[in-house]
Amino acid sequence: MDGADGWEWDETLFAGTARYYTRGRLPYAPGLPDALARALQLDGTGRLLDLGCGPGTLTLGLAELFAEAVGVDPDPEMLAEAARAARAARATRAAGADRAAGPAGRVRWVRARAEQLPPGLGTFTVATFGNSFHWMDREQVAATVRGLLRPGGAAVHLSDWKAEPPATAALPYPPLPHAAIDALVRAHLGPVRRAGRGLLPHGTPGGESGIFARAGFAGPERLIVPGGAILHRTEDDAVAAVLSLSSSAPHLFGPRLPAFETDLRHLLREASPSGRFAVRLPSTEAVIWRRD
Numbered sequence: 223m224d225g226a227d228g229w230e231w232d233e234t235l236f237a238g239t240a241r242y243y244t245r246g247r248l249p250y251a252p253g254l255p256d257a258l259a260r261a262l263q264l265d266g267t268g269r270l271l272d273l274g275c276g277p278g279t280l281t282l283g284l285a286e287l288f289a290e291a292v293g294v295d296p297d298p299e300m301l302a303e304a305a306r307a308a309r310a311a312r313a314t315r316a317a318g319a320d321r322a323a324g325p326a327g328r329v330r331w332v333r334a335r336a337e338q339l340p341p342g343l344g345t346f347t348v349a350t351f352g353n354s355f356h357w358m359d360r361e362q363v364a365a366t367v368r369g370l371l372r373p374g375g376a377a378v379h380l381s382d383w384k385a386e387p388p389a390t391a392a393l394p395y396p397p398l399p400h401a402a403i404d405a406l407v408r409a410h411l412g413p414v415r416r417a418g419r420g421l422l423p424h425g426t427p428g429g430e431s432g433i434f435a436r437a438g439f440a441g442p443e444r445l446i447v448p449g450g451a452i453l454h455r456t457e458d459d460a461v462a463a464v465l466s467l468s469s470s471a472p473h474l475f476g477p478r479l480p481a482f483e484t485d486l487r488h489l490l491r492e493a494s495p496s497g498r499f500a501v502r503l504p505s506t507e508a509v510i511w512r513r514d
């Protein structure tokens with residue numbers, strides 16, 4: 223991030239979250255790979271650079287559309303999860319009728335901040351930022367990425383669609399008690415949002431449009447890929463969701479982590495005695511910025 227509010231990035235930002243991440247976070251909308259393939263005319267020959275790849279969510283999910291996909295993240299535990307997921311995908315494929323390496327055979331992982339990419343990565347057709355750009359020195363990274371993209375390439379900013387109209391249909395189980403969870407986190411960690419070793423009183427920055435435009439990108443083109451499916455979540459999923467967040471990452475609780483988890487499970491049982499919750503999968507917003 224750009225030093226907003228005096229906040230400085232440090233390597234503890236997502237410490238301890240990786241083991242909770244895949245279970246806790248909701249997936250991107252299922253139509254995302256097809257929507258990007260159409261919009262970017264991907265034919266399996268290009269190269270993907272996925273910056274802030276976490277446990278490889280997009281790297282692996284989009285790898286089939288490219289000849290090679292490179293996932294970059296500074297958090298070693300995230301990259302270990304990503305490599306584990308790639309191995310699991312390869313093993314599943316090898317055990318089935320299809321003996322080709324599959325998308326997981328085309329990925330590699332690089333431990334780095336997007337601000338400090340190692341030399342020699344080559345050029346790319348597409349660079350993705352999945353819920354990660356706001357953690358970066360955005361002006362610097364946008365300029366660097368533009369230089370790494372081939373002519374006609376694109377940078378894609380992905381997040382939940384913030385303007386989603388509220389759902390009206392009833393859910394089969396209670397929703398997650400977000401306000402009560404936030405209050406519990408504040409009771410344990412203090413009133414101001416935590417991020418690594420620092421505080422983020424005003425949250426992460428938005429307004430990335432000006433940054434991509436100033437870096438010389440054209441656009442944007444905005445895709446809304448519909449979510450909408452009702453997902454059932456267990457109490458363990460809900461705990462994982464909370465501990466996957468930088469603002470309630472395990473390291474922030476120190477020795478009080480077990481006490482926090484006990485309080486959280488109690489709160490969740492009060493909200494849903496069956497331990498089951500229902501959530502509506504958000505739509506995904508993909509904002510495409512073209513290099514030329």
Ligand SMILES: C[S@@+](CC[C@H](N)C(=O)[O-])C[C@H]1O[C@@H](n2cnc3c(N)ncnc32)[C@H](O)[C@@H]1O
Pocket residue numbers: 223231235236247273274275276277278279280294295296297300334335336337351352353354357358359
């Ligand atoms: C919310 S997670 C998103 C993971 C994945 N892209 C996804 O869509 O599920 C944000 C990721 O960005 C990474 N990150 C934070 N600061 C970064 C930086 N300066 N450069 C590269 N990655 C960064 C974190 O380590 C974390 O894995």
